[in-house]
Amino acid sequence: MKIAMVSVFVEDPVKAFKYYTEVLGFVEVMYSPENYLAIVKSPMEGNGTTLLLEPTEPDGIEIAKQYKKKLYEMGIPVISFSATDIYETAAELKKKGVRFKKDPVKTDYGCEAIFDDSNGNYIQLFQLNE
Template identity: 30%
Template sequence: MISGFSHVTCYVLDQDRAKAFYTEKLGFTLNTDVTMGDGFEGAGHGFRWLTVSPPGNPELEIILADPHMGNDDESAAAIRALVAKGALGTGVFETDDVRKTYAELSARGVEFLQEPVERPYGLEAILRDDSGNWFSLTARVAGT
């Protein structure tokens, strides 16, 4: 039986920049930053396993993955183009107070595509990471 979700993949354009963005601007915790050796990819070369977690939620690790991780060159180029274009909405970050979190993250230089707005499911703002991925920042209404 499946009991939860432990890792999600977020493709990034530059892992060093992404590490700084997620830890310094979003305040996430660095979990793992290691280079896996040969044999972990079809091409026979290693890759960097870089994961972060939202504060206080270590059981969810976000893999800040280079598009080449597990993909051939053509697929990696397509993923890279979609990320850079801002075409990928990667997920929803939860918060108790969208307006407060919006103000804190804005002060740290996080780019928002949408200020906090009331929605049927709660209050939502849309932020963008340093690669172009966008995320909903949401405080849900009870029952949604």
């Protein structure tokens, strides 16, 4: 088996779709705003894992709202994305207005940073040591 799709709970899938495509550079897989459906993927992986931007509003699942809110309050990222050059990627994202909670720092396994996805989530950006 391989991972086909993962979900990230977002407040507004239309707003999130715009952010994930226009700011983060993901590409559309499926987009149906009237059905609150947005699926994106990395342009770097042709048939790679897709990302479902799962709505918590309107009428979202209450436990999902609480889970998302608590993770954000605790500063815990909901998902991790990798970069081949984390410093360059972070600089490009900052130019596009992305707010970083944690700038890139070296760790035992490589480098990591954390940014806000403007939809109530923190995302980890990492680069493994080679």
